[in-house]
Amino acid sequence: MLPVAHVGHYLWTLYVIPIAIVVAAIVRNTVAQRRAGREDDSRR
Amino acid sequence: MTLPVAHALASRQDLPIPAWLFAWAASIVLIVSFFALSAAWRKPQFEDEHRRPLGERLSAALLSLPAQALCGAIGVFLLGVAVYAGLRGTEAPDRNFALTFIFVTCWLGFPFFSAIFGDLFRPFNPWRAVGRAAGGAFARIAGQRPAHLAYPERLGRWPAAVGLLAFVWIEVVYGRTSIVSVDIEPHAVAVAALVYSVYTLAMMAVFGVEVWCERGEAFSVYFGMFGRLGIFGARDGRLYRRRPFSAATDWATLPGSAAVVIASIAATSFDGAQDGAFKDAIENVFIWFSDRGLALTTSLRLTDTIFMLATFGAVALVYLLGVRGMRTVPGAPSFKVLRTGFAHTLIPIALAYLVAHYFSFFVFQEQAQFGYLLSDPLGTGHTDLFGTVANEVDYKLLSANAIWYIQVAALVVGHVIGLMLAHDRALVYWPDYRKATASQYWMLAVMVAFTCFGLYLLSVANG
Numbered sequence: 001m002l003p004v005a006h007v008g009h010y011l012w013t014l015y016v017i018p019i020a021i022v023v024a025a026i027v028r029n030t031v032a033q034r035r036a037g038r039e040d041d042s043r044r
Numbered sequence: 045m046t047l048p049v050a051h052a053l054a055s056r057q058d059l060p061i062p063a064w065l066f067a068w069a070a071s072i073v074l075i076v077s078f079f080a081l082s083a084a085w086r087k088p089q090f091e092d093e094h095r096r097p098l099g100e101r102l103s104a105a106l107l108s109l110p111a112q113a114l115c116g117a118i119g120v121f122l123l124g125v126a127v128y129a130g131l132r133g134t135e136a137p138d139r140n141f142a143l144t145f146i147f148v149t150c151w152l153g154f155p156f157f158s159a160i161f162g163d164l165f166r167p168f169n170p171w172r173a174v175g176r177a178a179g180g181a182f183a184r185i186a187g188q189r190p191a192h193l194a195y196p197e198r199l200g201r202w203p204a205a206v207g208l209l210a211f212v213w214i215e216v217v218y219g220r221t222s223i224v225s226v227d228i229e230p231h232a233v234a235v236a237a238l239v240y241s242v243y244t245l246a247m248m249a250v251f252g253v254e255v256w257c258e259r260g261e262a263f264s265v266y267f268g269m270f271g272r273l274g275i276f277g278a279r280d281g282r283l284y285r286r287r288p289f290s291a292a293t294d295w296a297t298l299p300g301s302a303a304v305v306i307a308s309i310a311a312t313s314f315d316g317a318q319d320g321a322f323k324d325a326i327e328n329v330f331i332w333f334s335d336r337g338l339a340l341t342t343s344l345r346l347t348d349t350i351f352m353l354a355t356f357g358a359v360a361l362v363y364l365l366g367v368r369g370m371r372t373v374p375g376a377p378s379f380k381v382l383r384t385g386f387a388h389t390l391i392p393i394a395l396a397y398l399v400a401h402y403f404s405f406f407v408f409q410e411q412a413q414f415g416y417l418l419s420d421p422l423g424t425g426h427t428d429l430f431g432t433v434a435n436e437v438d439y440k441l442l443s444a445n446a447i448w449y450i451q452v453a454a455l456v457v458g459h460v461i462g463l464m465l466a467h468d469r470a471l472v473y474w475p476d477y478r479k480a481t482a483s484q485y486w487m488l489a490v491m492v493a494f495t496c497f498g499l500y501l502l503s504v505a506n507g
Binding site: 011012014015016017018019021022023025026029030033034037 | 075485
């Protein structure tokens with residue numbers, strides 16, 4: 001049986017999702033930029 | 045009145061969509077605002093205040109010595125009334141003038157109105173007035189200005205940050221007598237006010253009135269911080285109008301300024317979470333301490349102190365992570381410069397948290413302040429100075445839904461202004477707007493985190 005009565009305890013996860021999306025997008029962007037920078041350096 | 049418990053907490057709302065969806069919507073608003081700023085804002089706009097002097101006569105009248113003396117005397121008189129009411133009035137917190145005046149009218153009123161009009165506390169600051177009067181009397185008698193010690197600049201505003209946390213600690217930790225209620229005694233508040241007055245006047249004597257007000261006097265620093273968002277200021281004996289928020293850009297140059305604004309956000313967060321989001325965790329730690337033989341009150345105060353400091357640490361960590369992220373962008377200044385340089389961007393967030401958590405409490409309690417508390421400040425039931433003793437608080441003035449929408453709007457607007465200030469400052473450090481934008485991805489994450497955290501705290505508290 002699902003512990004529906006305690007679902008309120010996990011409501012915070014719904015507030016974390018937007019933060020997680022933004023942080024993931026920033027990390028992905030930063031890694032991509034660094035990789036592009038390294039590739040530019042190696043070409044030179 | 046059980047002071048902080050009552051704040052902002054109306055009955056459960058009847059919202060058309062779940063509360064958490066507001067956090068998603070607020071995050072989208074921030075992301076859209078961020079890209080709009082990136083596209084359209086390519087030169088710093090707030091580094092210059094764009095001062096426009098007000099009329100010479102108006103400036104001269106408002107800044108004249110008699111006007112300053114009058115404002116100072118009003119401040120001293122009201123502090124005296126609050127202390128007297130605390131010492132001699134009823135111990136019922138909701139009927140004593142002292143608590144509402146200190147914790148609501150001043151503590152919330154000055155930030156709210158200073159954020160619009162500029163620093164309103166400075167002319168009414170009772171300790172500054174007494175310090176200046178004493179300094180003037182000394183100069184007249186001794187024939188020279190009082191000598192002061194040089195203020196240790198490394199201390200910066202740290203004494204104010206500690207004072208701010210101490211004030212909130214008295215309100216929400218010391219005054220908490222059980223896990224569910226807050227009944228701070230007016231007598232204790234009056235004694236604390238007297239102790240703080242002696243300490244402040246001593247520090248003013250040692251370091252000088254203006255130096256201590258700028259750096260160490262917790263209330264001057266705290267209210268002055270919000271005043272930097274406002275549109276009026278004074279310099280060189282002249283009042284002037286300035287671009288909103290522009291005076292905030294050079295507020296954080298003193299060490300410890302970031303700690304003050306972080307302490308403000310943390311204090312509000314902790315107060316909001318104490319009986320909501322942190323309730324279960326606080327109960328568990330409280331039981332752990334009391335099971336180990338500590339007295340119940342000691343266990344409770346120790347637990348609350350730990351959670352309050354942990355909240356301060358968590359807020360600081362989020363900000364510092366954002367600053368650390370900015371360091372990854374080529375051409376970034378040092379971590380120390382960034383940490384100081386972006387601290388002022390948290391001021392609108394601190395204000396947003398204050399409005400969101402306390403706005404309704406302020407509206408309700410001010411009815412009491414200007415109603416029965418004004419006419420019967422001691423709460424004895426025997427006086428009716430202004431004929432308003434029968435006035436009661438109208439709790440229907442704001443509906444639960446209206447409070448929720450004000451809370452959401454405050455948080456969104458505050459964080460958008462924070463983003464705007466951060467983007468503006470980034471353009472100073474990275475004149476290439478593409479790099480400036482890249483650096484602000486991290487501040488976007490900080491703003492989204494504070495928005496969602498704030499809305500979560502409110503949704504749990506209101507639910």
